[in-house]
Amino acid sequence: MVRVDGKGSGALVEIRSLDKKYRRGGEEIDVLRGLNLDVDAGEFIAFMGPSGSGKTTLLNLIGGLDTPTSGAVRIGGDEISRLSGRKLAAWRSRHIGFIFQMYNLIPVLTAFQNVQLPLLLTNLSKAERRKHVEAALDLVGLSDRMRHYPRQLSGGQEQRVAIARAIVADPTILLCDEPTGDLDRAAGDEILDIISRLSKEYKKTIFLVTHDPIAAKRAGTLLHLDKGTLLECTADGLFACKPEDAGK
Amino acid sequence: MAIPLEYNVRSVFIRWPSTLVAVLGIAGTVAVFVVMLAMAQGFQAMLIGGGSRDNAIVLRGGADSEMMSAITLDQVRVIADAPGVARSASGDPLVSAEVVVVGAFPLLATGSDANVQIRGLSPIVLEVRPNARIVEGRFFQPGLTELVVGRNVSGTYAGFKLGSTVEFGGGRWTVVGVFDAGGSSYDSEVWCDAVVLNQVFKRPENIFQSATARLASPESFQAFKDAATSDPRLTVDVFRETAFYAEQSRMVSTIIRVLGFIVAIVMGVGAVFAALNTMYSAVASRSAEIATLKALGFSPASVVASFVAESTVIALAGGAVGVLASLPFNGFTTGTMNWSSFSYLAFAFRVTPEIVASGLVFSLLMGIVGGLPPALRAARLPIIVALREL
Numbered sequence A: 001m002v003r004v005d006g007k008g009s010g011a012l013v014e015i016r017s018l019d020k021k022y023r024r025g026g027e028e029i030d031v032l033r034g035l036n037l038d039v040d041a042g043e044f045i046a047f048m049g050p051s052g053s054g055k056t057t058l059l060n061l062i063g064g065l066d067t068p069t070s071g072a073v074r075i076g077g078d079e080i081s082r083l084s085g086r087k088l089a090a091w092r093s094r095h096i097g098f099i100f101q102m103y104n105l106i107p108v109l110t111a112f113q114n115v116q117l118p119l120l121l122t123n124l125s126k127a128e129r130r131k132h133v134e135a136a137l138d139l140v141g142l143s144d145r146m147r148h149y150p151r152q153l154s155g156g157q158e159q160r161v162a163i164a165r166a167i168v169a170d171p172t173i174l175l176c177d178e179p180t181g182d183l184d185r186a187a188g189d190e191i192l193d194i195i196s197r198l199s200k201e202y203k204k205t206i207f208l209v210t211h212d213p214i215a216a217k218r219a220g221t222l223l224h225l226d227k228g229t230l231l232e233c234t235a236d237g238l239f240a241c242k243p244e245d246a247g248k
Numbered sequence B: 001m002a003i004p005l006e007y008n009v010r011s012v013f014i015r016w017p018s019t020l021v022a023v024l025g026i027a028g029t030v031a032v033f034v035v036m037l038a039m040a041q042g043f044q045a046m047l048i049g050g051g052s053r054d055n056a057i058v059l060r061g062g063a064d065s066e067m068m069s070a071i072t073l074d075q076v077r078v079i080a081d082a083p084g085v086a087r088s089a090s091g092d093p094l095v096s097a098e099v100v101v102v103g104a105f106p107l108l109a110t111g112s113d114a115n116v117q118i119r120g121l122s123p124i125v126l127e128v129r130p131n132a133r134i135v136e137g138r139f140f141q142p143g144l145t146e147l148v149v150g151r152n153v154s155g156t157y158a159g160f161k162l163g164s165t166v167e168f169g170g171g172r173w174t175v176v177g178v179f180d181a182g183g184s185s186y187d188s189e190v191w192c193d194a195v196v197l198n199q200v201f202k203r204p205e206n207i208f209q210s211a212t213a214r215l216a217s218p219e220s221f222q223a224f225k226d227a228a229t230s231d232p233r234l235t236v237d238v239f240r241e242t243a244f245y246a247e248q249s250r251m252v253s254t255i256i257r258v259l260g261f262i263v264a265i266v267m268g269v270g271a272v273f274a275a276l277n278t279m280y281s282a283v284a285s286r287s288a289e290i291a292t293l294k295a296l297g298f299s300p301a302s303v304v305a306s307f308v309a310e311s312t313v314i315a316l317a318g319g320a321v322g323v324l325a326s327l328p329f330n331g332f333t334t335g336t337m338n339w340s341s342f343s344y345l346a347f348a349f350r351v352t353p354e355i356v357a358s359g360l361v362f363s364l365l366m367g368i369v370g371g372l373p374p375a376l377r378a379a380r381l382p383i384i385v386a387l388r389e390l
């Protein structure tokens, strides 16, 4: 179940009255204004919206990379906006997998070593780590590229390594910020196939930001971010307004 | 577990041109530091090497160098009879009564005059100081104006070749032998009969400056000292020879060390700036990587540790290069002024394992000082800003 009216309860992700303002120079920019969102575990959500509408900002807030100006972000019952520094870092490593548009692999480490990074924060033994890394790389179809460095891989392969890194520690939530934005159609489709599989077979809760309507169709729910808040896209392609906005 | 060190080592190699500047800066600093310490060490070893734990040196009470001391022949006899003094096979006490004068002779290297310490001693001295032995020619004969010279002398001053005659103090002296005193300060001295020296220099014949006694064993020292200092016929100070020379070398070696530290600190500041610069640019050019690592869940502390480790790797590489560059100086021979007699002393630099270790510790220190501020900046870098920079 996905709701944007703030009326859900007990969802995996519960966002209430979320405000995010940025100050640049003298002026303040209201990026998110009173945003509500409830997402149950296992949902696959796509966010669309014009550039600068705050999609990345929203993902960063869900992933604990940024803190809200006001409002609440509860994930699995934890109020993550209250965590800070070391605790927040530890929380991220357990619950969130990030997939970025530019892959963000560490260029001096091999595919294997890149994927292994999140496991270095666990208590797993070296042998267990190897097993997990191999399984993750196998899932994205790159078992034969473990010793390659990022510069020896194509963009699509790099993004697959990044996906393996995001899932290797088995997080509940995957945050994907335009993961196909830098890829051609074919490579992008491969990435979307993997993400769809992670949703269907592995029951990951996935948030996908994209500018591509075809990519967005993979998701179970399409949400539109506009003027700082979320609108749900109805079956007929129109945006349903939040109740309190209906009269305006 | 922390961010793997491999990440830092590989990154260092990728950015090697900028790293090289920091490595060379630290290498130069460590090399100078090690060479200065090696010089102080060599100087100290040279002076202390002349001393033996088996020997006691007796000076007039209150005199802290031979130059300011006087001991009469009668006193020398009392000392010779004191308990603990070793005797030769023929039963003579192993005591050398000594006089030191200074003569100016031209240096081979520059032609300008430098002072040589000329030591008059008792003919039995080779038994008092068994670490000195004749390596060429023969020992001087008592009563004659004959000289034996330390092994550094003929190579340092003009006119001291074996068999040549030298004029000083109004006398004509013949060089009859060369002795080796194991690299100690004696190797820069000229030795002759103390009685003859007093005569030639028209000094009172029965007054010497010091007496050196060979003891039956190092443990005899206390008994000997107690006897000599409590005897009413003597007003003397007694030192173990090793302690005496250590004390004599302290000032100069301390000056060299302090100078070394000052130079090293000045250069070290420069090297730290080079390291800071390298690390700040590393942090700046890798801000997206750092943000990614933090997004994955690495804590700010592990980011600090990682970048300090990286700077330490660079610094240790510099330290190793610096130590290697300083090794050829091991054994390098130079001369300095003996500050109590103003004579010229030759000594060899000594790069000891302790000095190598302190050079490496020094480089480590520079690495930490140069790495910590950039590492803190890396840890504070806001993740979302750095991720956007990609």
Ligand SMILES: Nc1ncnc2c1ncn2[C@@H]1O[C@H](COP(=O)(O)OP(=O)(O)OP(=O)(O)O)[C@@H](O)[C@H]1O
Residues within 6 Å of the ligand: A022, A023, A024, A029, A031, A049, A050, A051, A052, A053, A054, A055, A056, A057, A058, B384, B385
């Ligand atoms: N750290 C920041 N400081 C100031 N302003 C910021 C900061 N981060 C984001 N913004 C602003 O907030 C707004 C939302 O940015 P955000 O990156 O979330 O948009 P987006 O929907 O992801 O855009 P795009 O589709 O281009 O990626 C923009 O106007 C952006 O300039």
Ligand SMILES: [Mg+2]
Residues within 6 Å of the ligand: A055, A056, A057, A177
């Ligand atoms: Mg964005």
